Amino acid sequence: LLNSLAVAAVATMAGIIYVVDRLRPWQGEMNQVIQGGVENVNPWLVWDPLLAGIVVGACQIPSILSSGGSFGMSSGWVIPSYFFASLIDSNVDENAPYLKKYVYSIFANWQLLTAIGAIIGSYISSTLFPTPTLSSQALQFQRSAGLSDFIGGFLLLVGARIGGGCTSGHGLSGIGLISTSSVVSVASMFLGGMATRALLTLM
Numbered sequence: 066l067l068n069s070l071a072v073a074a075v076a077t078m079a080g081i082i083y084v085v086d087r088l089r090p091w092q093g094e095m096n097q098v099i100q101g102g103v104e105n106v107n108p109w110l111v112w113d114p115l116l117a118g119i120v121v122g123a124c125q126i127p128s129i130l131s132s133g134g135s136f137g138m139s140s141g142w143v144i145p146s147y148f149f150a151s152l153i154d155s156n157v158d159e160n161a162p163y164l165k166k167y168v169y170s171i172f173a174n175w176q177l178l179t180a181i182g183a184i185i186g187s188y189i190s191s192t193l194f195p196t197p198t199l200s201s202q203a204l205q206f207q208r209s210a211g212l213s214d215f216i217g218g219f220l221l222l223v224g225a226r227i228g229g230g231c232t233s234g235h236g237l238s239g240i241g242l243i244s245t246s247s248v249v250s251v252a253s254m255f256l257g258g259m260a261t262r263a264l265l266t267l268m
Contacts (some may be wrong), residue, residue: 074243082115100198108192121237128179134172135242137234139225141177143167 091114097101103111121136128136148163151157158165165172225231228250230239236254239247 070243074214078240084119086115100201106197107194110197122241125238125241128175132172132175134175135234136179137230137238138176138180138183139222139234140170140173141175141180142222143226144173144177153251178211231239 092103095111099106099111125136128134143164144167147157147161147168150161154160163232197218221231225234228235229246230250232251232254235247235250240251
C-alpha cells in the first residue's frame with residue numbers, strides 16, 4: 066500500500082510540475098532576473114528546475130546508504146552549537162542533553178559534512194562560473210550582507226530545529242516520504258516567503 070501511495074504521489078507531483086511549467090515556463094521567470102535572458106548565459110549557470118530536482122533527489126542515495134538517514138542539513142549545525150556551548154559551560158552534557166545526543170550521531174555528522182560541502186561547492190561554483198549580470202528588477206532586492214542577514218539565518222536555523230527539519234529535510238526528504246508534518250512545514254515555508262515578499266514590496 067505504501068509503495069502504491071509513493072508511486073501515486075510521485076506521479077501526481079510530476080504532473081503538477083509539468084502543468085505549471087507549461088503554463089508558466091521557468092525560462093520566462095529567469096529572464097526577469099538575468100539581464101539579456103537565459104539564452105545568453107552559460108548553461109552551467111542556469112539549470113532546468115526539473116533536472117536540478119532529479120540531481121538533488123539522487124543525493125538521497127549516498128545519504129541513506131552511508132548514514133541510514135535521509136538528506137538534510139539542520140541537524141548537523143547542532144554539533145558546532147555543542148562545542149560553542151562547551152566553551153562557556155563545562156557541564157554541557159548534563160545541562161544540554163539535546164546537544165549531546167547529536168554530537169555522537171552518525172546521521173548528524175553526515176548532515177554537517179553535507180552543509181560544509183554545500184558551502185564549499187557554492188564557493189567553487191561562484192569562482193568557476195561568475196554570477197550573470199542581474200536585471201534592474203532583481204538588483205532592487207540586492208544589498209550588502211550585514212547583521213540583519215546573520216540574525217535572519219540564525220532565526221531560520223532555530224526555526225528548523227523547532228520544526229524538526231529544514232527546507233532540505235522537510236522539502237526534499239519529508240515530502241518524498243509523504244510525511245504529513247513535512248507537507249505542513251513546506252506549505253508554511255512558502256506561505257511565509259510569499260507573505261514576506263508582499264510585505265517588502267509594500268515597504
